[in-house]
Amino acid sequence: MDKKILDFTENDFIENWNTSVSSSTDCTMPSAPKKRHHRAKKNNMNDEPPAKKSAPSIQLDAGFKWNLQALAKAAESVETGGKSPVSALNELGVRVSYCVLRQGGPAHCPSFTVAVTVADMTFEGWGHSKRDARASAARTCLSALLARAGRVLPNPGPQPDFTSDEAPKYPVSEFQCIETKIQPPDGNGNKATPPPGLFGPAVSPVLKSPINMLYETYPGITFHCSFGDGSPLDTAQAPVTLSHSMRFKVVCQIKYQKFEGYGSSKKLAKLAAARAALGEMCEKTMSHARPVSSDGLPQLLADHVAKLVNEKFNEMMRGDLVHSKRKVLAGIVMTIDNKLEGAKVIAVTTGTKCVSGEHMSVRGRVVNDCHAELRVTKILMKIVNGSNARARARVSLLARGQLRTKIESGEGTIPVKNCINVIQTWDGVLQGERLLTMSCSDKAARWCVAGVQGALLARLLRPVYLRALVLGSLLHRHHMYRAICGRIEGCISALPPPYRLHRPLLARAASTEARTPARAPSFSVCWSITSPYPEIINATTGKLENGHPSLLCKQSMFARWQYLVRRLPLLPQDPAGPYLPPLPQDMDHLLYDEAKNLCSTYQVAKRCLTDAFEQAQLGRWIKKPIEQDQFHCEILGADPALLFA
Structure with missing residues (x-):
């Protein structure tokens, strides 16, 4: 490791550190430690090899320096998806520790808050699993360090779900995951807008759900929910003979017409009923409504x-x-x-x-x-x-x-x-x-x-x-x-x-x-x-x-x-x-x-x-x-x- 990069080992002697916990947006960096060993200077100038150029670094508060090249490499690996934020942070050569601060939420949708400590700096991350929360905390740490260098780590976009039945709601270039193409200038000499990064937010039109479209088109519609066999929800015991995909039934009534939808949850059953109604009532083809x-x-x-x-x-x-x-x-x-x-x-x-x-x-x-x-x-x-x-x-x-x-x-x-x-x-x-x-x-x-x-x-x-x-x-x-x-x-x-x-x-x-x-x-x-x-x-x-x-x-x-x-x-x-x-x-x-x-x-x-x-x-x-x-x-x-x- 470069001598100019701070190495946190058990034998390091650190003093004048700010022990206050920093936030994810503004952090107080520790002061530079005193070096215990100094490189001996050679008396014979002719025998001395040419001096190595110091790696570019960023100057933080209290004179603390961080290798900019290592940070840029870590940010690039995270941005391209080659490495996770946790792996990129670990490869910087510093001691990293994680701990779970809070855990809550219902059983079907838990929430975790994880703190990462790097050189007496603490950053928090949140997610629906410990793994996601740990990655969020590591990304927050990398973002804070890059912000001092004038760079920004892009926010991660939604991961594509290849098992979903729904069509993608934003345009994705087939070459986007391979390379970032440079657009040629147009006839006026202006450069075209470059495509968004892999983790950048995608510009997409606002798509309404079938339920919202029904409410806007037919304000008087009603939805009635029951179990799949028609029994009311306040029944003492739910029927156990129903298949998982037909556990709930929702009837959508538009004037004198009724449309049924089934699903493993009330939300999915209501969405299915709305799709069935749109498929019959709407004349235009809308891919997200399955008409x-x-x-x-x-x-x-x-x-x-x-x-x-x-x-x-x-x-x-x-x-x-x-x-x-x-x-x-x-x-x-x-x-x-x-x-x-x-x-x-x-x-x-x-x-x-x-x-x-x-x-x-x-x-x-x-x-x-x-x-x-x-x-x-x-x-x-x-x-x-x-x-x-x-x-x-x-x-x-x-x-x-x-x-x-x-x-x-x-x-x-x-x-x-x-x-x-x-x-x-x-x-x-x-x-x-x-x-x-x-x-x-x-x-x-x-x-x-x-x-x-x-x-x-x-x-x-x-x-x-x-x-x-x-x-x-x-x-x-x-x-x-x-x-x-x-x-x-x-x-x-x-x-x-x-x-x-x-x-x-x-x-x-x-x-x-x-x-x-x-x-x-x-x-x-x-x-x-x-x-x-x-x-x-x-x-x-x-x-x-x-x-x-x-x-x-x-x-x-x-x-x-x-x-x-x-x-x-x-x-x-x-x-x-x-x-x-x-x-x-x-x-x-x-x-x-x-x-x-x-x-x-x-x-x-x-x-x-x-x-x-x-x-x-x-x-x-x-x-x-x-x-x-x-x-x-x-x-x-x-x-x-x-x-x-």
């Missing part, structure tokens, strides 16, 4: 779909607190001609796990993927109704990214490019290799090309596409569109008729899903309109909790297909499409894999999809071991009432 979608899906319809799915889940799980826990909820609502009247929930599922590799079945008796978004389409394959009905899926998850695979016995996905074995083998999985399953966003992209009916029903039905996707949270329209169809629309071609690249309508419910920071349960709840009670599937084993196969396993699907194909006419041969082979005479010895290949048109469409992914350099589609589909139908002569339950 009518630009792609044509009415916000009122999106909110109604989300409400029906949530209410159905709460209804069927009433009294079952164990299985009412969930991370992802998905459902399919059937509407006719975009009318709210007559909208019917036909499937509701939960789940976020995949089967373990050691529980794979060569007889088609397990459910491989228990993710809610995928189980709900399997249920739809059981109960597909009239051709004039339009299905709408509602999920509370965002699809994203390149081709990805799910992690066995874990959560999250990894890119396909990081996978070593693109072709999975039965022996390899049993010997310890991870069983890979394509992500939900990749399978949703397959729905937009090949439909949700699957390969078996493709001989009986034309492609079934979802009319709209309504998300409960984390909806970024551009990211969602790219995930399900945008990333392949420039590469996919030669689709056989009647297959096409379908672009579903996208919307987000006004009552957003609450974030649940807990580990996902290892079960999946699956309910269909044809069953009075839901199935509880163990996601690890792929079977019911009692060990029996599920009605959604491949063996059950194969049995239902054989029952239908023997009684219903097949689709006619399309002259412009590939050749459709006839059904074999001996259906009892038909393999599941052979039955899927009977619809060559579907297989060609799916091959066009995988080729488009490879052409776009997004990775290759990873399939399950082929042994999983090499089985015969074991359910013969079953009662149709039980088979289609």
